[in-house]
Amino acid sequence: MAGFKRKVFYVGGFDPRGVRFYHALAAEQLDRYGKLTGEPATISTRRNAGPFRTDWSILNPAQGVSTEYSFLRWDDIVRKAWIRNPLSLGLRAWRAYRANIRHLDFETGKKLGKGPLITLFYPPILSIALPLLLTLLIGGVAAIWLPTAVAFLIGLVAAIAISAPLLKKWHAPWLLRFFVFNSELGGGEAHPEIEARLDNFAKEISASFDDPWDEIILLTHSNGSILSVPLMVRLLDRCGGTMPPNFALVTMGHCIPLVACRRDATRFHDQLRRLAQSDFRWIDIGSPPDGAAYFGVNPMAIVAPDPRPRMELLSPRFHLFYDPHTYHRGYANKYEIHFDYLRMGDRRSPLDFPSLMTAARPIDASIAEFRAIQ
Structure with a gap:
């Protein structure tokens, strides 16, 4: 025994x-x-x-x-709260980050540690910045040979295709879901x-x-x-x-x-x-x-x-x-x-x-x- x-x-x-x-x-x-x-x-x-x-x-x-x-x-x-539709995730993330910017005590947060604040905000910034930069880069190069509208449409499609696996590798979608869940958990009703x-x-x-x-x-x-x-x-x-x-x-x-x-x-x-x-x-x-x-x-x-x-x-x-x-x-x-x-x-x-x-x-x-x- x-x-x-x-x-x-x-x-x-x-x-x-x-x-x-x-x-x-x-x-x-x-x-x-x-x-x-x-x-x-x-x-x-x-x-x-x-x-x-x-x-x-x-x-x-x-x-x-x-x-x-x-x-x-x-x-x-967690699985029920796991937002799978990218558009829905984007909309819910927008609402969550808008609430965080409005209600988060940033002064206290900075004193407790800057690392978590960076982790909080890099997923939405990265999720916007990376596709945008790739769209501009690929579309700008394509515009040398193609009409501008067509070039940047191709750039956008290519940017989304390239960004999606990279963002997943860097766990940006997981972090967005995590922050959405806790924003709704902490700031709303029980x-x-x-x-x-x-x-x-x-x-x-x-x-x-x-x-x-x-x-x-x-x-x-x-x-x-x-x-x-x-x-x-x-x-x-x-x-x-x-x-x-x-x-x-x-x-x-x-x-x-x-x-x-x-x-x-x-x-x-x-x-x-x-x-x-x-x-x-x-x-x-x-x-x-x-x-x-x-x-x-x-x-x-x-x-x-x-x-x-x-x-x-x-x-x-x-x-x-x-x-x-x-x-x-x-x-x-x-x-x-x-x-x-x-x-x-x-x-x-x-x-x-x-x-x-x-x-x-x-x-x-x-x-x-x-x-x-x-």
Whole structure:
């Protein structure tokens, strides 16, 4: 029987790929962990545990660890929100960015980090500038031999054909969908499906509080960290305002200010203030080169001057755990950097995903080991 029993609830980001992709990623990283550490860790097959929950087990016999992992699904909502028609995406993006320009607190946003602001605005600029420049270039050359109108029509068609795969490669359409979703989520009325799903998640998580777990972790990544704010409010309501001592919220690559810096996101601000008045453990892991995340930012401090939760703001310091050529090769791909929190480097880090899942100790002990590494 395992000596250390951990329960993990995972809420992922704005990603339509769903549970199959993330189970395969976890299996790949646990296999890598076994090869690098000499501690073979196993992962079970997936099993449905409810309408919006898929479970699997992670075992590390070398340390006597059993981790029960629950993937809380909202990828079906993401797929419904995944705008496929380019014209519809353009129109919705126009509305979202118009709302952002009108309501975003740019002064606060710049203080929290310029990288996410660049990530926010480069997709629409790139999506307009690249086809326009190509149209002018190709049309201008074609106009040497053809009538001007015909030349620039050919230029426009060619520019769209050339731009589309390049924009997809640079993940501009994905980012546009991501920003549209969060603009509508933060600035408008409550999203009925999201509200119902979070109610379900809170019920699933709170049901585990009476079980004899050594540790319970609510682990979120990217957009899932935005959802963790209203989810934590629900959990606090269910627990009478006090979370169990073995509970910790862990956010990876959080982008909470994307909504929190909207002046019209009053409901979200109230939820952040509620969290700021509560006492629980919150650990954020954010990488400075990750342009889609806010490194070292306590999101509660945006609306509350002295938040109570015991929050730890950590960089994963990937440069210490990847070989230089591996690290710098990955550094060029900003999209992949945003998923490195769920991977393992060339050496074990106490805070990499498989180590957190297989360690025979609470996360605070892993943090202490991590801080001691020079």
